[in-house]
Amino acid sequence: HGYFTHDPGFTATSSCTSAITYIDGDEGLLYYRGYPIEELAYQSDYMEVSYLLIHGELPTAEQKRAFETSIRHHTLLHDQMENVFRGFRRSAHPMAVMIGVTGAMSAFYHKGLDNFDPQHREIVAHRLIAKIPTVAAWAYKFNEGQPFVYPQNRLSYAENFMHMMFSSPCEPYEPNPVLARALDRIFILHADHEQNASTSTVRLAGSSGANPYACIASGMASLWGPLHGGANEAVLKMLEEIDDVSKIPGFIKRAKDKSDPFRLMGFGHRIYKNMDPRAAIIRQTCYEVLDELGLRDDPQFKIALELERIALEDDYFIAKKLYPNVDFYSGIIFRAMGLPTSMFTAIFALARTAGWVAQWHEMLSDPAHKIGRPRQLYTGSARREFVPLDQRG
């Protein structure tokens, strides 16, 4: 009591112990439960990674089957939840709709919920992982004024999301295995990232014992910001604005100018002072997707590659250790797949759900966990006398 450290932005404060994700920012390493992200991205799949994050071990074949079956059984939303969507304006950003609808899940799936029962927590985790793709796709369909498409349980997790996004009652979407694999890999890369802003938000909200669906909605709200998950949308807008390779130096100049608030979106990271290992995998995946779609000459991809090349040779970016992060190339892949810019952050939220629930579950499993309660340095007025309204000048 009495003493505490003042650490705005938590640059040097650990808020918890965690056995889920390990990052070495200087070396550019990312491990989930001890497994390098590269191995998981190329050899595993998102269902397996979700299981790993929540349970701590890769599933056996039997455990994986049971997990996938459970996820498939939870993909539908309560029929009345359609009304929740219909309460929004058609023009609402999909993230606004997702936050609202996910928060509303706390009004639909609360019966008998006991946060301190591990089995209840498991059901919550499965429900969220299963239903968030439906919520995200329906937020998009609502925007477009198209009928909601129900999940198809014969499809894989990524294929099902694409089906709900792109199928219509007139024409079913035929999944493309290369694109589905790429999307699944992107889900893996976004699945967890230890105590970032949104995950810390989920933990802080959950530390009071609050309803988990509401806690995940609060994580989504935090993720939405352009300095966090909103960056993938901002990157694509920036590449569109740059428009031509010849204009890159002008934008680099602006990014370095302290009197200009402009930053190179998709560059820099609080922890990584080296290449974000996820960015390297996403760049490779970008080549695969653009090749599959015959878009290798995509002008925005060319601008992105050239921007990266120039920035990595620039003294400012070298001195500040600013490298491309996970959001730099993902938007190009999403756009090539036909996913609208407004859905980029929603897809990040979808994929991060596994990490959020794993972290929430880990926190509540710890018998020593406490309600989060940061301190402050008070900078306001000292005690003073109240002045009645008629005597105030």
Ligand code: CMC
């Ligand atoms: N462009 C130009 N300058 C930058 C950039 C950038 N993208 N990022 C950081 N800087 C400068 C910044 O101006 C500061 O300079 P100075 O020391 O002279 O004041 C220095 O580098 C350190 O930056 P900071 O803002 O103090 O660092 P931070 O750790 O608080 O912020 C960050 C990290 C990711 C918010 C920041 O790098 C940024 O705004 N990047 C652009 C947005 C972005 O791509 N966000 C996605 C992050 S990764 C995925 C995710 O979390 O969702």
